[in-house]
Amino acid sequence: MLYRENGQFKSSYRADQQIFPILQDRVFIIAVLALAFVAVPLLASDYLFRAILIPFLIFSLAAVGVNILVGYCGQISLGSGAFMAVGAYGAYNFFARVPGMPLVPALILGGLCATAFGILFGLPSLRVRGLYLAVATLAAQFFADWMFLRIKWFTLDTPSGSVAVSNLQVLGLPLESAVSKYLFCLAVLVVIALLAKNLVRGAIGREWMAIRDMDVAAAVIGIRPMYAKLSAFAVSSFIIGVAGALWAFIYLGAWEPSAFSVDYSFRLLFMVIIGGLGSIMGSFFGAAFIVVLPIALNQFLPVLAGVFGLQISTVGISHAELMIFGALIVWFLIVEPHGLAKLWSTAKQKLQLWPFPH
Amino acid sequence: MKLKSLALAAAAVSALAGTAPAFAQAKEQFIPVLSYRTGAYAPNGAPWANGFVDYLKLVNARGGLNGVKLSFEECETGYDTARSVECYERLKSKGASFVQPLSTGATFAITEKAPADKIPVLTIGYGRSESADGTVFKWNFPIAGTYWVASDAILQAIGKKEGGLDKLKGKKIALVYHDSPYGKEPIPLLQERAKMLGFELQLLPVTAPGVEQKATWLQVRQNRPDYVLLWGWGVMNSTAIKEAQATGYPREKMYGVWWAGAEPDVKDVGDGAKGYNAVTMQHGAEPQSKLVKDVLAMVHDKGQGTGPKGDVGQVLYMRGAMSAMIGVEGIRAAQERFGKGKVMTGEQVRWGLENLNLTQAKLDALGFSGVMRPISTSCADHMGASWARIHTWDGAKWNFTSDWLQGDEQIIKPLVRSTAAKYASEKKLTPRTPDDCQS
């Protein structure tokens, strides 16, 4: 009763087609952006930036990419770790080999390398479907693992295979402090998320969703499956590649091929499913959940044990983390299989009726 | 809204955590312990961590460092670089004296961050071999040995067996290595030596974690190398020895690095590993040493022991204890200059580690007599010693089967210098001046 979304009529096509047609949504987004760009840098501590916020931003970006492929186009892919790796190494090669290459073009070129790789390993999706495709994309993962270990050219012929970047700067401003890194990642995330949101509500997004729902019927009505599936792979791997490059450049600083193991592929898939398939907002929720949970468990469990008067060793905490993580995932999937985004929209629906029960 | 609630929640959590017993109070020297007790490398990481923490407890039991007690906190990394970086970020704000990543991958990542954070990186027996050059790597300390020392020592031991290094000409030596920066470390030195001595080097990578090696060992069987060098970690080691047994390759001809020559690697195989050799970084399994007796008396008997009593004195346990000892002695050396009985900062500890002078008398007093040889670091040389020995598994325990060997400085030093110079030019670092060495 108090929160009303109705009664907002548009009088021009332009107004009707805007990305956030409802006033409350616009207000909400502006509030979030203001908080993210202004309030958080003033309030958060250094550790919070380095350990929680920056990984959250980078993984949300990657989750947006994975959501486009898995949630909007319905192609289950377990090769996301490989796309991150290709993006990272691609960006590194452009950054290190081309003298004077600025950071942002290097990231974009890294994303384009990931696109090429993604299209190549997305070709099987034209023939193979469902769980078979999921396992087939693991080929991309293991191939990328091997490629960066064996082909020395990619790692600039270092004997160890480990690479590092330093002295990052954007338009002359150095990216040294945690706040500057945070703001840079946030800017990249906002731009790409906006572009993604526009893509999925356009024609190409509708084609993806048609392929997801029933690809045979989609082909019958004239949607070309090859074009739709490969474009999903392309866009998704671009975004994941940029996220991988950010992860390597901004968070790790120095990395080796095993930094992008199959574990990342699983984690990204978790984020997307927990957050909600087919929803850009869901990617953010899922990323927040998966990034914060291990750290929160790590900090919270000894305190909890202390309340009961027990001492837990680091081993015990590790094992308990694993168990609680697994149990929470399963519990969450049972309680809300459509993810946190569904909870969010249910909450909004309830809000529209509040304070009445029905 | 999401971020704000996140920030508030995180603040609440850290406030709660802060009410837990606070470490690093005014008069305590804080040492972060990055370890792995879970995951694929746990059987090897856990004894090391036990030795490390037990030694710190022993120092406290002996009265601390000129009255300053040591405090420490373990952080589980699972041998994963990203988690190691997260642990490092979390613990460095507590006033870390030095950091020991215990993983070559994490070493690479933390090397980039440590100079800005002013925390010395102690990599005892692992890490980058070229970081022995202190004029380029101001904050890295691969004290007591690097992988180039290890591989050179193995070659010398093989040479002794053959009757002279020149007898290696025309022989075949295979390197079965963990496909990671750790496993690739010895390759430059081995290639250099292959050119010098005329033996054929065959490189056989094993994809981590090295669970299935049949194809590798079939290739070994096909090529019939005269010697096989094993550069593995975790389950890869015991699997390699088992596959060697299954394909009939004589274990006496296998030489492992010091991370592939410990009890977890061979106990499982038992008699099948009889004759397997490994190079040791000065110490082996030392159940008879004075240090072990002290630890058992002052730590384990008081119920303060970390891990099972059976671990005490084993190879990896001793390595952990030795790593802790070197770090603590670095702090003590810093105290000599900057104030006895005071808590040292990272920069001061760095000076201490760079000016370490552990004479045999000092080592004996600490309980390492017969276990270690003197270590002396300097501005240019962050390694300090390059002694090694070979020990062999007889089915039940390790026995030393060689004299003290030393890495050949004529070969290693130029290689270190050139590789470090390459790093410096890539990073656009200026090597340190002699004045800087005095600070």
Add this chain to the structure above:
Amino acid sequence: MAFFLETTFGGLMVGMLYALVALGFVLIFKASGVFNFAQGAMVLFAALAMARFSEWLPQWTGIENRWFANIAAFVLAGLVMFVTAWVIERLVLRHLVNQEGATLLLATLGIAYFIDGLGQTLFGSNIYKIDIGLPKDPIFVFDSLFQGGILINKEDLIAAAIAAALVLALSLFFQKTSTGRALRAVADDHQAAQSIGIPLARIWVIVWCVAGVVALVAGMIWGSKLGVQFSLATVALRALPVVILGGLTSVPGAIIGGLIIGVGEKLSEVYLGPYVGGGIEIWFAYVLALVFLLFRPQGLFGEKIIDRV
């Protein structure tokens, strides 16, 4: 030539061992439509249970006989897997009926993490030994035909024989017993099976239990080869190409797929590997499976996916 035969034999035998792990995947998918990503964790859990029980039983009962310890440990571990199966069905599967494939997949992944943590908490995270008396030394055959003979690993041979016996037993179980028929009915169509009175929940418990016992046998054999420790769970990732090559719903497919992948892996590593620097086994297996999938998108023996528009 001799070396080629050695490599092929070795590949065939490793393939049988992969097939053993793949069998677990196939069984569960056949009967409940769930792709059980927790199979690797179950293999590890079962192996840990057996290893620790065989260590503890002599301490608890005082009987030192190794055969007794091993057999009793096997039975106890089997019981543990039965309890696990029952708990999984009760707490997880029952509530996730009719969900999408991706959701079920991730639920099993969550179960995998849980079992990983539980196994290490209950049984420890060191390397443990399973000693079922398998011989470790190789034998050399045909040394009249080939100089030096062809190397055959006795342990692998016996393990392959055990795997073959298990497959035979499972095939008989599915074909000849009424429970087997019920399982096949459920695999065909859940609702039809329910409508003729087959208790779905009990069938699922039975299937997961059988898969658990298969995981136990696989864990026992791999554990005897490698020692029981955490990396054992990664064997499942090596067995996945076998599953998709043979078809997600076919038991003979798992065996044939295993043999193909095993031989393909070893031959590629030994003959192609040196040209590209080595280490290509793992991705080659996946690419090989992928190539087969391009010709038969549902695996060699899998059910054709039929879409009704």
